Amino acid sequence: MQPKDGDVVVHCGHIDAGLKHLYELTPPRPFTRPDHTKGLAKFLITCDACLATASQNPLRVLIRGDATWDGDAPLWEDPTVH
Numbered sequence: 001m002q003p004k005d006g007d008v009v010v011h012c013g014h015i016d017a018g019l020k021h022l023y024e025l026t027p028p029r030p031f032t033r034p035d036h037t038k039g040l041a042k043f044l045i046t047c048d049a050c051l052a053t054a055s056q057n058p059l060r061v062l063i064r065g066d067a068t069w070d071g072d073a074p075l076w077e078d079p080t081v082h
């Protein structure tokens with residue numbers, strides 16, 4: 001399971017955190033940015049600390065940003081794929 005080119009990913013904002021978790025959102029979840037534009041997230045990436053704060057429930061993680069997956073990005077090799 002890998003994000004594909006063009007997939008929208010929401011994240012907790014801690015890109016540089018060491019251990020991160022990737023969740024596929026099925027169905028994709030709509031969200032609204034602070035500028036009121038809307039998006040549809042197919043994946044959620046959270047660091048270990050934010051997941052712990054959210055009581056291990058990825059749907060309760062505080063989202064601080066979104067990004068569009070670049071097809072040239074390295075494949076996700078973290079073992080903590082859910």
Ligand SMILES: [Zn+2]
Binds near residue numbers: 012014046048049050
């Ligand atoms: Zn985080």
